[in-house]
Amino acid sequence: MRPDLLDILRCPVCRGELSMTVGARDGEEIVTGSLACPKCSVRYPIEDGIPDLLPPDERD
Numbered sequence: 001m002r003p004d005l006l007d008i009l010r011c012p013v014c015r016g017e018l019s020m021t022v023g024a025r026d027g028e029e030i031v032t033g034s035l036a037c038p039k040c041s042v043r044y045p046i047e048d049g050i051p052d053l054l055p056p057d058e059r060d
Contacts, residue, residue, distance in 0.1 A: 001030045001049050011037035012053050018044070 009018050016039030023032035023046070035044040035051055045052050052059065 001046055001051050002028065003030060005051075006035075009035065009051070009053070011040060011042060013037065013042050013055050014040040016040060020046075 003020070006018060006020055010016065011018055014037060016037045018035040018037055020030070021034050021036065022030055023034075025031060026049075029049055030046055031049050033046045035046065035053075036042070037044075042056060044054075
């Protein structure tokens with residue numbers, strides 16, 4: 001995931017702004033980590049560079 005995408009992504013649950021925690025990078029690309037919404041306290045994982053923005057009740 002490119003860090004600049006954080007400027008346009010919003011929480012699917014409440015539409016709040018997201019913050020990012022980086023686990024691993026590959027150059028500028030975020031490979032692992034998470035996105036979090038401080039407004040509703042929902043976390044979204046980033047795995048293999050792809051953020052999983054499904055609401056928690058719709059994930060596997």
